[in-house]
Amino acid sequence: xxxxxxxxxxxxxxxxxxxxxxxxxxxxxxxxxxxxxxxxxxxxxxxxxxxxxxxxxxxxxxxxxxxxxxxxxxxxxxxxxxxxxxxxxxxxxxxxxxxxxxxxxxxxxxxxxxxxxxxxxxxxxx
Amino acid sequence: xxxxxxxxxxxxxxxxxxxxxxxxxxxxxxxxxxxxxxxxxxxxxxxxxxxxxxxxxxxxxxxxxxxxxxxxxxxxxxxxxxxxxxxxxxxxxxxxxxxxxxxxxxxxxxxxxxxxxxxxxxxxxxxxxxxxxxxxxxxxxxxxxxxxxxxxxxxxxxxxxxxxxxxxxxxxxxxxxxxxxxxxxxxxxxxxxxxxxxxxxxxxxxxxxxxxxxxxxxxxxxxxxxxxxxxxxxxxxxxxx
Numbered sequence: 001x002x003x004x005x006x007x008x009x010x011x012x013x014x015x016x017x018x019x020x021x022x023x024x025x026x027x028x029x030x031x032x033x034x035x036x037x038x039x040x041x042x043x044x045x046x047x048x049x050x051x052x053x054x055x056x057x058x059x060x061x062x063x064x065x066x067x068x069x070x071x072x073x074x075x076x077x078x079x080x081x082x083x084x085x086x087x088x089x090x091x092x093x094x095x096x097x098x099x100x101x102x103x104x105x106x107x108x109x110x111x112x113x114x115x116x117x118x119x120x121x122x123x124x125x126x
Numbered sequence: 127x128x129x130x131x132x133x134x135x136x137x138x139x140x141x142x143x144x145x146x147x148x149x150x151x152x153x154x155x156x157x158x159x160x161x162x163x164x165x166x167x168x169x170x171x172x173x174x175x176x177x178x179x180x181x182x183x184x185x186x187x188x189x190x191x192x193x194x195x196x197x198x199x200x201x202x203x204x205x206x207x208x209x210x211x212x213x214x215x216x217x218x219x220x221x222x223x224x225x226x227x228x229x230x231x232x233x234x235x236x237x238x239x240x241x242x243x244x245x246x247x248x249x250x251x252x253x254x255x256x257x258x259x260x261x262x263x264x265x266x267x268x269x270x271x272x273x274x275x276x277x278x279x280x281x282x283x284x285x286x287x288x289x290x291x292x293x294x295x296x297x298x299x300x301x302x303x304x305x306x307x308x309x310x311x312x313x314x315x316x317x318x319x320x321x322x323x324x325x326x327x328x329x330x331x332x333x334x335x336x337x338x339x340x341x342x343x344x345x346x347x348x349x350x351x352x353x354x355x356x357x358x359x360x361x362x363x364x365x366x367x
Contacts, residue, residue, distance in 0.1 A: 003152050007202050010195040017192055075184040 021072040022118045028065050029115045032058060036108055043100055048092070051100070055092050059085055062107075073114045081110040134183050142176045145191060149198045162219050162269055172197060219268050226264035229277065239266060250274065296344035305335040305353070315342060325360045326350065 035058040042050035062085055069078045084107040091099035149172060153165070172194055179190035208215040223235045225246060236246065247258065249272040255261050260280040265273045275281075285292050299311045307319050322334065325348045331337060341349045342362070351357045 003202070006148065006152050007199065010199050014192065014195055014199070017188060071186055072188060073186065075186070 017072075024065075024068060025072070025115050025118050028061075028069075029111055031061060032111050033108070035061065036104055039104060040101060043097055046097075048095055052092060055088065059089065069114065073117075077110055077114055081107050081114075084110065131183055135180070138179060138183070138187055141187065142180060142190065145194060146172060146176055149194060152198070153201055164218070168197060168201060222268060222273075223266040224263065225266055226258070226261050229259070229262055231258065241266070293344075298344070299342045300339070301342055301348070302334050302337040302340035302350075304338060307334045325362050328360050329358045 035054050039051050039054035039058065042048070042054055062081070066078060066082065084103045088100055088103035088107065091103055150169070153168075175190050175193045175197070177190075179185045179187050204218050208218045223239050225232055225235050225239075225241065231243070231246065236243070246264070249266075250258065250261060250264060253272055253274040255274055255276065260276055261274055262277045263275040267273055299308075299315045301308055301311055301315075301317075301322060307322065309319065312318055312322065319334075322340075326332070326334065326337070326340075329350055331350065331352060334340075336352055338351045338353045339349075340351075343349065346362055347359050348362050349357055349359050
């Protein structure tokens with residue numbers, strides 16, 4: 001009986017791990033990308049106020065989701081993303097367009113990477 | 127910050143310990159000597175999987191837990207298939223190897239299991255055989271242990287050798303198994319379920335459903351263990367077949 005219960009629990013945990021992280025990360029990635037796009041457009045138009053709003057929204061969203069991300073992804077990747085967002089904040093304060101876009105791109109590439117590793121591909125399996 | 131890392135490690139260790147402990151208990155192996163070679167490999171894999179999240183707090187705990195659960199499920203599946211199919215059992219657990227057959231060492235079998243003559247002799251000595259000449263059959267079991275049947279003139283003395291006729295032993299009959307009366311066993315013992323009611327009543331048990339196990343042995347003693355209680359016994363008169 002104990003063995004059967006353990007098997008059921010193990011199957012439920014595995015199902016959770018196969019279903020929840022991709023859904024959660026996929027939804028988060030979409031939101032981040034929308035906010036990033038707004039920030040890029042604003043800063044290219046030298047609209048620093050709109051860029052600050054978009055950055056603020058991104059910063060708050062990522063901090064909210066950071067803990068869940070760390071449950072499923074290498075903590076070092078998430079820490080690097082956090083650092084990039086932090087550096088983008090500094091560039092925003094200094095109104096350094098190049099640095100701001102560069103740091104947000106770093107953040108975007110990390111988020112894209114962790115989202116990609118949630119999708120099974122034959123290359124990754126082997 | 128350092129304290130946080132140590133606390134993280136401490137909590138992770140507790141979680142992984144509990145998971146590994148549960149998995150190993152559910153796999154049902156108590157001693158290393160009970161393990162089949164494949165089980166040993168699984169044990170080592172599980173230990174290695176636990177190692178990564180323990181030594182590196184940057185690795186999510188699920189990276190260790192997920193493969194461990196997967197290994198556990200695969201092992202449960204393999205055990206289920208092995209129980210259902212003799213062929214699958216042979217494939218998964220291996221089959222015993224007859225290395226000495228009628229006093230002759232089976233060279234082919236030794237080659238198959240990569241055992242040298244010296245290894246075989248050492249194993250035989252461990253079983254009390256001073257020379258190969260004393261052994262009629264030797265079998266390497268699937269868990270790697272050696273079973274030996276000695277030649278009739280080399281085996282320990284038995285009552286039959288002394289022309290002594292001890293009382294015939296009778297196979298103990300399992301009459302109730304977890305609340306279920308084994309009518310087939312009762313029939314083989316020349317009894318029926320009505321007969322069973324009397325000794326149970328003597329022990330204060332009204333229903334057979336309340337009995338975990340009831341065993342009738344050759345000394346005409348019925349051993350009864352209720353589902354909640356100690357083992358009881360009562361002498362009976364049973365016509366044994």
